Amino acid sequence: QLTVVQKQTQYNQQLIDKLNKPHQFWETQPMPNINELESLKPGPIQEGILADVRKDPFNLISKFEWCNVDLRNEEQAQQVYTLLKENYVEDDDNMFRFDYSIDFLRWALLPPGQHPDWIVGVKVNQKLVGFITGIPVTLHIENQQTKVKMTEINFLCVHKKIRANRLAPVLIKEITRRVHIKNMWQAVYTAGIVVPTPISQTRYYHRSLNAKKLIEVGFSSLSARQTIARQQKLYKLPEEPKTQGLRAMKKKDVAQVTKLLNEYLKQFKLYFKYTEDEVKHWFLPRKDVISTYVVEKEQGVVTDFLSFYNLPSQVIKNPKHTHLRAAYSYYNVATQTPIVQLMYDALILAKNEGYDVFNALDIMENEKFLKELMFCPGDGQLNYYLYNWKLESNMLKPEEIGIVLV
Numbered sequence: 001q002l003t004v005v006q007k008q009t010q011y012n013q014q015l016i017d018k019l020n021k022p023h024q025f026w027e028t029q030p031m032p033n034i035n036e037l038e039s040l041k042p043g044p045i046q047e048g049i050l051a052d053v054r055k056d057p058f059n060l061i062s063k064f065e066w067c068n069v070d071l072r073n074e075e076q077a078q079q080v081y082t083l084l085k086e087n088y089v090e091d092d093d094n095m096f097r098f099d100y101s102i103d104f105l106r107w108a109l110l111p112p113g114q115h116p117d118w119i120v121g122v123k124v125n126q127k128l129v130g131f132i133t134g135i136p137v138t139l140h141i142e143n144q145q146t147k148v149k150m151t152e153i154n155f156l157c158v159h160k161k162i163r164a165n166r167l168a169p170v171l172i173k174e175i176t177r178r179v180h181i182k183n184m185w186q187a188v189y190t191a192g193i194v195v196p197t198p199i200s201q202t203r204y205y206h207r208s209l210n211a212k213k214l215i216e217v218g219f220s221s222l223s224a225r226q227t228i229a230r231q232q233k234l235y236k237l238p239e240e241p242k243t244q245g246l247r248a249m250k251k252k253d254v255a256q257v258t259k260l261l262n263e264y265l266k267q268f269k270l271y272f273k274y275t276e277d278e279v280k281h282w283f284l285p286r287k288d289v290i291s292t293y294v295v296e297k298e299q300g301v302v303t304d305f306l307s308f309y310n311l312p313s314q315v316i317k318n319p320k321h322t323h324l325r326a327a328y329s330y331y332n333v334a335t336q337t338p339i340v341q342l343m344y345d346a347l348i349l350a351k352n353e354g355y356d357v358f359n360a361l362d363i364m365e366n367e368k369f370l371k372e373l374m375f376c377p378g379d380g381q382l383n384y385y386l387y388n389w390k391l392e393s394n395m396l397k398p399e400e401i402g403i404v405l406v
């Protein structure tokens, strides 16, 4: 165990390093820095050479060990759940921390074609202290011609007690190595922070469903002229959705939903193409994880669908509430129903499922309903990143983004 003085010295040294070379790690990565943005041609920045990929894992400081986490194993899933629940993303005021459930993590990380060695953990004395994940995706970039098999990176987390050990860059390098070894050379990820170089900067919007609770947990605040009663009245919703034929998605809808979704996403500059198997995985309803509702017209024709996922936040210190129940807009395809009406029904359905707030990014067509349905802009920015790929246009507008990462 380091003495207090040694710890302080180590910490001071880290600070000095950061001040001298803030993005030391990121400058070693194939991400265009500001002045390269002009000179690089669109496409891969570095050609990947399989023969050059290290065959063995990166070195870890002593007592730290790599492990592949098997989320189907209850005990290992519990370890991941607890690490994230206690050490994952918090808001800037440290009032909330995401509380991804085990069922959610299995949904998010065990899609068709998953690679077991892409669920990466670091253990010390059998205790999980670090985590990072990848899932295989096929990303369509800027036009139909280019579709790239790559990885979607998520859930980078280091235990609070062992931060400033530079473990995060090693986790990133190791999962990069495990992706390269499968002859894949690109990645897509998002983050609330800004590191070199976002391809798009999107913003979160929030629609109050339970005004009283949002004020009690400190998510919303009342201005001088507002009262809780006024807020409740302002955000009140009808008991039942309005759209005829709206019902929970079932297995029999998979083929139609797949067609609707793939056709709809083509309008964006960044989007995934889904097989029916993938639609089954990502959209069939799972209690407390993903809700999908379809609009079925005469003769069983599905013309629209809406979907939102469940991501509660732990309220860190609050006498009355332990959790904030948040629904996050996922993919919504409106071909016959006006999108404002479809999303108004989404709010009603989420309210009836017990959610306190409905969150949406300003991506895809969301701008068309955010204001009209009384969403408020949040403080949360979500930046999208593409690893080892130069876009034709340096930045994409939020409405050109057709992918949602959970």
Ligand SMILES: CNCCCN(C)c1ncc(F)c(N2CC(C(=O)NCc3cnc4ccccn34)C2)n1
Binding pocket: 089, 090, 091, 092, 096, 097, 098, 154, 190, 191, 192, 204, 311, 313, 324, 359, 378, 379, 380, 381, 382, 405, 406
């Ligand atoms: C791939 N992964 C990205 C998704 C992770 N997601 C959902 C996320 N990434 C960064 C954010 F900025 C963010 N925000 C939702 C908005 C919000 O609700 N802000 C208040 C709040 C309530 N609970 C929390 C927990 C953590 C941070 C802010 N929180 C801001 N969401």
